[in-house]
Amino acid sequence: MDYLWAFIIGGLICVIGQLLMDFTKLTPPRILVIFVVAGAILTGLGLYQPIVDFAKSGATVPLPGFGYLLAKGAMDAVKIDGFMGALVGGLKETAAGITAAIVFGYIIALIFSPKPLR
Amino acid sequence: MSKKKKQDEQVKKEQAKAYEKYVKQFTPNPKYFSNAIKAFFIGGLVCTAALYLQNLFMAQGMMKKDAATAVTVILVCSAQLLTGIGWFDSIARFAGAGVIVPITGFANSMVSPAMEFKKEGLVLGSGAKLFTLAGPVLVCGISVSVIIGIIHLIIDK
Numbered sequence: 001m002d003y004l005w006a007f008i009i010g011g012l013i014c015v016i017g018q019l020l021m022d023f024t025k026l027t028p029p030r031i032l033v034i035f036v037v038a039g040a041i042l043t044g045l046g047l048y049q050p051i052v053d054f055a056k057s058g059a060t061v062p063l064p065g066f067g068y069l070l071a072k073g074a075m076d077a078v079k080i081d082g083f084m085g086a087l088v089g090g091l092k093e094t095a096a097g098i099t100a101a102i103v104f105g106y107i108i109a110l111i112f113s114p115k116p117l118r
Numbered sequence: 119m120s121k122k123k124k125q126d127e128q129v130k131k132e133q134a135k136a137y138e139k140y141v142k143q144f145t146p147n148p149k150y151f152s153n154a155i156k157a158f159f160i161g162g163l164v165c166t167a168a169l170y171l172q173n174l175f176m177a178q179g180m181m182k183k184d185a186a187t188a189v190t191v192i193l194v195c196s197a198q199l200l201t202g203i204g205w206f207d208s209i210a211r212f213a214g215a216g217v218i219v220p221i222t223g224f225a226n227s228m229v230s231p232a233m234e235f236k237k238e239g240l241v242l243g244s245g246a247k248l249f250t251l252a253g254p255v256l257v258c259g260i261s262v263s264v265i266i267g268i269i270h271l272i273i274d275k
Contacts, residue, residue, distance in 0.1 A: 006169040007162035010220070014161025015154045017215035022150050028218055029251045032227065035219060036259040044266035057169035060186060061193065062161070062219045063255075070259050074267030079274070086267030090260055098256070100191040101198070101225050102248065108202040109232035109244045115204035 002056055009055035013062040032063055039067025044075070069093045153214050160216030168193060190221060197222035201229040227251035 013035075020031050042048040048068050052059045059065055070090040077089025091098070168189050175185035197217075200206040206226050210217050217223060228248050235247040249256075 003166050003169060007166045010165025011158035011162030011216075014157040014215045014219045017219035018154050018157035019150070021215055021218075022153055028223070029227065029254060031215075031218070032224060032251070032255050033258050036255050037262050040259060040262040040266060044262075044269065055165075057172060057186075057189070058162070058165040061165045061168045061190075061221055063221065063224060066221060066224065066255075067259055067262070070263035071266045074263040075270045078267045078271045083268070083271060086264050086271060089267060090263030096187045097190040097194060097221070101194045101228055101252070104195045105198050105225065105228040105232060105248055106244065108198045108229050109236060109248065110240070112202035112204075112233060113236070114230070114233045 005055045006058035008058065009051065010058035010062055013059075013064060017062075035063035036067040036070075039064025040071040041067075043068045043071035066094065066097075069097075156212065157214050157216040157219075160213035161219060164193070164217065164220045164222065193221050194225040197225040198229045201226045202233070206230075224252060224255065227255075 017031055017035065020026055020034070021028065026034070039048060042064070048059070048064065049072075052065070052068060060068065070093065073089040073091070073093025074086050075089070077085030077092065079085070081088065171189045171192065172182075172185045175188055176182060180188065197206060200209065206217070206222075207230075210223075210226070218226075228251070231247040231250045232244040235243040237243060238247075239245075
């Protein structure tokens with residue numbers, strides 16, 4: 001059952017992105033930013049946590065999940081460390097993903113060369 | 119003299135309008151429905167695969183948080199590898215937002231400009247261009263997270 005809900009919610013979030021791309025003239029980078037910021041704000045309002053509890057990976061793997069992790073990290077850290085928590089928490093929570101993306105991405109970019117679109 | 123200029127401008131505007139109309143005839147309308155269906159299935163598939171991997175790691179005795187992080191890292195790395203060997207663009211052309219909205223799109227957006235600008239050097243080429251698209255995402259996301267943290271600090275007290 002978990003898998004079904006992950007599939008449906010994850011798919012629906014992607015459909016929202018697809019509709020944004022088709023109906024508005026927003027470019028993909030703008031859509032990425034909108035999704036991450038929307039995820040963070042929804043988390044701040046307490047609206048995204050229920051979706052994550054419900055759909056698990058379906059809500060954390062799409063980009064709003066990245067915003068969710070950032071906001072959740074900051075909110076949790078604030079409870080323990082106060083003001084410093086707001087500065088540390090977000091990146092601490094997402095550090096592994098971001099670092100992997102930077103290091104592995106850099107290596108890949110050095111090894112491979114761009115290919116013409118097939 | 120100025121009258122002539124005005125006339126010229128008007129002619130130019132009309133030409134531009136006519137050209138727009140002309141181009142519109144040949145631009146294919148995006149297939150809204152089939153695009154949405156494709157995005158739904160591919161996006162759902164990516165999320166389901168992620169959940170399956172996470173459950174697999176948790177069955178091996180990993181903590182839930184660590185398992186989720188490991189899955190994210192795997193998704194990011196595989197998307198970047200696919201970008202490197204040139205398959206990601208083909209997949210993205212078919213699936214659209216189905217692979218751009220999941221974290222795989224973020225990973226792809228870092229590698230492709232970095233590869234493109236490799237000729238400009240390892241530091242100002244690849245090193246800088248790694249963040250052409252990821253930079254705005256990180257800047258906005260982190261800024262919002264700090265603001266949210268501060269708001270929660272104020273509210274909780």
